[in-house]
Amino acid sequence: MSGIFWWIRQVIFTLAGCFFLAFGIILLISAYxxxxxxxxxxxxxxxxxxxxxxxxxxxxxxxxMVSKGKGLNRY
Incomplete structure (x- = not known):
């Protein structure tokens, strides 16, 4: 996969993870x-x-993302 598309995909996945983390926290607060x-x-x-x-x-x-940015290329 091309380099720029890999970064875009990782950023989108990271933003989705942040969204669901915030959603879970809001759901936890509303449970109380x-x-x-x-x-x-x-x-x-x-x-x-x-x-x-x-x-x-x-x-x-x-x-x-950190390992790719440092040039370790494990993934």
Whole structure:
């Protein structure tokens, strides 16, 4: 894949990861405003799963960009 398209793709994926991380945090905050315990538990664990997955993907994308920027070319 061409160099510039790789960077554009990585930046888009990183922005999407940031969006879902922020969405998970907002969902976690809104879970504490729920009155029903069942909906609180379901929303709490769903938001934590969204945060966990998006943070892991975000770290992976950033590591790839940093290693490519330093010229390590592992990926």
């Amino acid at each position: 405003q729920l009155k029903d315990p069942f909906w609180f538990i379901m929303t709490f664990f769903a938001s934590n799963l969204i945060i966990l997955i998006s943070a892991a993907l975000l770290v992976g994308f950033i590591v790839q």
